[in-house]
Amino acid sequence: MNADILIVDDRPENLRLLSSMLEQRGYRVRNALNGQRALTAVQKQIPDLILLDIKLPDIDGYEVCRQLKSIPTLQPVPILFLSALNGVFDKVKAFQVGGVDYITKPFQEEEILMRVGTQLQLSQQKEQLQHQNQQLAREIRDRQAAQERLQVLLHTVSHDLRNPVAGLGMTLRGAHSNEAGQAILERSMRETMVQSCDRLLRLIDSLTTETPETEAISLQPQWVVLPTFTKSLLREWRSMFERHQVQLDYRIPKDLPHIEADPDQLARIFDNLIGNALKYNKPGLKLTVAAIPKETEVRCIVADNGIGIPPQQCGRLFDRYVRGQGKKQEGLGLGLYICRQIVEAHGGRIGVKSKPGRGSQFWFTIPV
Numbered sequence: 001m002n003a004d005i006l007i008v009d010d011r012p013e014n015l016r017l018l019s020s021m022l023e024q025r026g027y028r029v030r031n032a033l034n035g036q037r038a039l040t041a042v043q044k045q046i047p048d049l050i051l052l053d054i055k056l057p058d059i060d061g062y063e064v065c066r067q068l069k070s071i072p073t074l075q076p077v078p079i080l081f082l083s084a085l086n087g088v089f090d091k092v093k094a095f096q097v098g099g100v101d102y103i104t105k106p107f108q109e110e111e112i113l114m115r116v117g118t119q120l121q122l123s124q125q126k127e128q129l130q131h132q133n134q135q136l137a138r139e140i141r142d143r144q145a146a147q148e149r150l151q152v153l154l155h156t157v158s159h160d161l162r163n164p165v166a167g168l169g170m171t172l173r174g175a176h177s178n179e180a181g182q183a184i185l186e187r188s189m190r191e192t193m194v195q196s197c198d199r200l201l202r203l204i205d206s207l208t209t210e211t212p213e214t215e216a217i218s219l220q221p222q223w224v225v226l227p228t229f230t231k232s233l234l235r236e237w238r239s240m241f242e243r244h245q246v247q248l249d250y251r252i253p254k255d256l257p258h259i260e261a262d263p264d265q266l267a268r269i270f271d272n273l274i275g276n277a278l279k280y281n282k283p284g285l286k287l288t289v290a291a292i293p294k295e296t297e298v299r300c301i302v303a304d305n306g307i308g309i310p311p312q313q314c315g316r317l318f319d320r321y322v323r324g325q326g327k328k329q330e331g332l333g334l335g336l337y338i339c340r341q342i343v344e345a346h347g348g349r350i351g352v353k354s355k356p357g358r359g360s361q362f363w364f365t366i367p368v
């Protein structure tokens, strides 16, 4: 589209001359006879360029220019001053208030067209550059966000593989260290290990299909019988419990209503909560795994009688990369974040109640 030029000059003959020169070259021209009208004209439509006379009857050209430049949308619009050759014209002041060039009267058509054309081209290029810069900044932001999500995914993979692999290793080492154990590697233990391996493989599959674009947990829900499910999961923890001399207090009633959940993701929650209880507390811990039916949900609990968590830390522990006390233990501050993601994907809630020195009770709900 043709550029829109605003000419501000109090002399009609100047306006006529300039207008006809510019219109012949296809520019759209608007006129203003004084500073006030110029300020009104720009409010109706932002011009692409302004030719501004220094000597105006009301406000002088410098002041008009200063006022125009204080309007944010007019900052990129080039303003060229018009001045009489023999008149008083302070070039430095003209540039200081925001002018980009000046044209002296009497006007020479070629000069005017060249200067106007150059300034319009420059401002167009500037606009294009700004647009490209904004696009680049957006791309950089998007890439950084994608990289961050990828990093989280990588950390998640390593974090969640740690507990089951450690459990498997411990079971195997236990059997290996005593010959009798090797010989009688119980059938149930073998079954548990196979079950662990299968779960690990499914976990790897689910983690690699989780798209870093969304970070959302994708669920494959099915009916889960919580008592059977938790018993079989806790079998995988048996060697670890023995090593940590855990006293397990199992309180999941047989008649609990079935829940619809993704069993592999549910196992990740229990693994993280149980793994944390063992990691942050001394051996000899009493560990409670419980579930209580409520009206529309089942409330699952993993509680310990360990060191507890200071109340001011409890609220933020479920955020990404947030760690509490006990930084000596290996960790990334991701476990509880993953638990929250999974619980929320199921439409549930998660939280912790804790008393320092008395223990922590992590709970989460799954709708029935």
Ligand code: ADP
Pocket (backbone or CB within 6 Å): 272, 276, 277, 278, 280, 281, 304, 306, 307, 308, 309, 317, 322, 323, 324, 325, 326, 330, 331, 332, 333, 334, 335, 336, 337, 360
């Ligand atoms: P990580 O174990 O990688 O640090 P988590 O998100 O699993 O990350 O846990 C966050 C923090 O919560 C831990 O750094 C720890 O301070 C605290 N925490 C979690 N579980 C327990 C627990 N059972 N007893 C005491 N502190 C715990």
